[in-house]
Structures are given as C-alpha cells and as structure tokens.
Amino acid sequence: MTSAIKIYSFLIMLLAFSASQAQTSKIISGSTNFSVKFVLGTCDGTFDAPKGTAVFDEKNISTASFNITVSAASFKTGNNSRDKDMKSEKYFFVSKYPDIHFKSSKTEKDGANYKTTGTLTIRDVSKTVTLPFEAKKKADGTYALSSVFEINRLDYKIGEKDWKLKDIVKVDLKAIIK
Template sequence: MRNRLQIITFFFAFIGPNMAFGQTSKVVSGSTNFKVKYVLGTCDGTFDAPKGEAVFNENSPQNASFNIDIAANSFKTGNNSRDKDMKSDKYFYVEKHPNINFKSTKVEKKNGKYEATGKLTIRDVTKTVTLPFEAKKNADGSYAVSSTFEVNRLDYKVGTKDWKLKDVVTVDMKAIIK
C-alpha cells in the first residue's frame, strides 16, 4: 500500500509562507485533526498545531524547505482513558518519542497544487512520503496552508492489527505561516 501520507504529524506540509527566497518563517497557528474508523463508528481527535520552520516562495517552490513537529502527547479524543492508552508504548509511546516530525527533501508544484516530499518520523520509524498541500497568501503576507492526507498507522508501529480499529487514519492539517 502506497503511503500517501498527506498526518499527523505532519505533518506535516503546512509550511508555505510567501517570504523572500531564503528567508525562514515559522508556523504561528493552526490545527491538526484526524479521523479513524472503528467498530462503533468514527473516532475524531486532535493534536496541537504543528510547529516549525519553513523557507518558501510561491514563485520558486523548488527552493522550499520544511521542518515541522507535532507534539505526540497533545493527542486528544475527548476520552481520557483512550487518550492515555494512545500515549502509551502500545501506540505513540510519547515518553520515548515526544514528537512527530516531517522534514522535506523536495517541494514542487504539480497541476496547480503543491507537494512536499520528505521524511516522516512517527515513533522510531521514518519513511519517505509525499504530502499534497495548498497555500493561499493572506493580505498580511502570511500563508494559510492546508493538507488532507492518509496515514497507515501500522506502518509506524502505532498499535497493532485489530479488527476493532481501521489501519488508515485521515489527517486534516491547517496552519498559518509567517
């Protein structure tokens, strides 16, 4: 199955500011939401907004770079017992792996949309992924960046195969980059 990680983390491709070539900017706000189906329906949850740095210019996306983190211990579903379990060594193991990280190796524009290819690390597993994203310039020069993608949690040792919980998680990330 192709990992078309478009999460968690982060991951991940929400860094698309309109800065001059070579100028570094930061994620100043945002959200990270996810959905995963399970035997009783769909579990919705959040992580804190991604944090990190980016170099981006819409006129030369090939020169962009992104390095962003999502705090794994910020996992919330509204169920304290489930949230505690998800932070344990069976799932995210936040004590040992506090962040989900995405670091780009290439950014390009294809068919009017951007794609960031890079290394996504969840727990102690790192895989090369391509995250699609959109970037819209705001009046103040910042960018509103968004991405929706899927992650197979088993590829990153987040839990084990379980008939009660689906393997694929859908992530929706939004960020303001300044």
Template sequence: MAKFVVDQAHSALGFEVKHMMVSKVKGQFGSYSADVEAADLTDLTTASIAFKIDVASIDTRNEDRENHLKSADFFDVENYPTIDFKSTSITRDGDDYKVTGDLTIKDVTKPVTFDVEFGGKGTNPWGVEVYGFEAEAKVNREEFGLTWNAPLETGGVLVGKDIKIKVELEVNPAA
C-alpha cells in the same frame, strides 16, 4: 531564503481513523513547532518544511482514549515524545503541490507525500502578509509500529489501519 512562522491560533494538525469499521475518530495535536523557509511561499517548490509534534498534546475529546494512545500500545510517549516530518521534495501538481518528506513515528521513518492546496495570500489588519495551506496524507499506522487492535464480535477490528493526516496552516514572515 526567508523564514516563516506558523500562526498556531489559525492552524491545526489533525487526524482521523476508522472506529469499529463504521465511524471515524478525529483528533489533533495542540503543541508543535515548525521550521518553514522559502524564497517565495506563493511558489511552494522553493520551500523547506519541518515539523516537530508533541505527541503528549494529543486531543481526541476522550481522556481514556488519549491516555491509551500515549501508552506503549501506541505512541509510547515516554520513549518517543515527538512525531517528526522533514520535506525532501516539493513539486507542482497543477495549481497545487505534492510535498514529500520523511515522517518519523516512534523509531520508524518512512516517506510520506502530502497533497497540498495553496489557499492564498493576504494582508491582515496589522499589515502582516499571511499565507494559507491545506494538506492531507494517508498512512498505514501499522507500518510505523502502531499495531495495537481489538477484534469485534461482529467481525472486523476496533481501529482502522489507515490514518488521514490533515493539516491547515496559516503562516507569516518571521519578525
């Protein structure tokens, strides 16, 4: 098994959620670490993948919203500073993959499956092999204890239940 590193300058860990039942709020986490090991990343079924996300690095382009998300109403970063994911199985789905693993938010761990598309393999101008992947999963935030909400005068709620997690990765062999 070889170790691979995520090129964070060419990767992103993001999310989107319905806002006021009419639009979407998007955000990302700027700080995270990843452990990726595989015999061959052109066949992701050989891989073991783990992520640790620094929740305090959340960026939604709105400081007030970010501070609320970091509070005990949502992520409670003082007590739960990371979101963690560890793969438990990886299977082929045609040319793509299903990566299932344990996702831990706050003190709740649940299985989540990401639909993963292999973007390809190339060699950068410095002779280093790079691999690209895009992944997406949908989770119900309330199942992870993120239950805060506010009713709207017109009916409905301020924040949707379903969160789309979107991951874009460029990885290369560890030096």
C-alpha cells in the same frame, strides 16, 4: 585568486545566504486533526498545532522546505481513558517519542496545488512520504497552508492489527506561516 575576487565571492555568498534566511518563516498558528474508523463509527481527535519552520515562495518552489513537529503527547479525542491508552507504549509511546516530525526534501507544483516529499518520523520509524498541500497567500503577507493525507498507522508501529480499529488514519494539517 586575487583578493578582490575573493572579497567579491564572499559578498555574493553572504548576500545569497541572507536572501535565503529572509525567506524562512515560522509557523505562527495552525491545527492538526485526525480521524480513524473503528467498529463503533469514527474517532475524531486533535494534536496541538504544528510547530517549526517553512520556506515557501510560490514564485520559486524549488527553494521550498518544511521542518515541522507535532507533539504526540498532545493527542486528544475527548475520552481520557482512550487518550491515556494511545499515549502508552502500545501506540504512540510518548514518554520515549514525544514528537511526530516531518522534514521535506523536495517540493513541486501539482496542478493548482503543491506536493512535498520528505521524511515522516513517528515513534522510531522514519518513512519517505509525499504530502499534497494548498498554499494561499493572505493580504498580510502570511501563507495559509493546508494538507489532507492518509497514513497507515501500522507502518509506524501505532498499535497492532485489530478488527475493531482500521489501519488508515486521515490527517488534516493546517498552518499559517510568517
């Protein structure tokens, strides 16, 4: 390979790398809410806003990727006793597993919305999941992303089978990326 071709190839790789880096966004705000039914009704709660990075361009979905972390230690339901119990080794075991993590491997258009497939890790359990989401570009160039999905808490060793607490947890995740 001649020197000119090597330099040309290097410049193309550098431009491609720079272009892909320019698309990486940070999560600048958001919320993580959940609800689970139990014998006395529904328990609603929150985690702190998600953190991480995202690459998203509605015109080029194949390049989309998400690397999101939610602090399991930030679990709140408004009941201090329950919150303390949920952070124990019986449930989230936050002293050993302080974060919930999602890393995408594929994102696709799904009708008017999108879906992303990746690995969701809670405690020491990692599973492949597909999460539906909406993306709306705002006037300031940011994207508002939102995903509502359900997970089975038992799949991730969050407690044990219990007639007082349902297994399915509904999660509502919102993020603004810039």
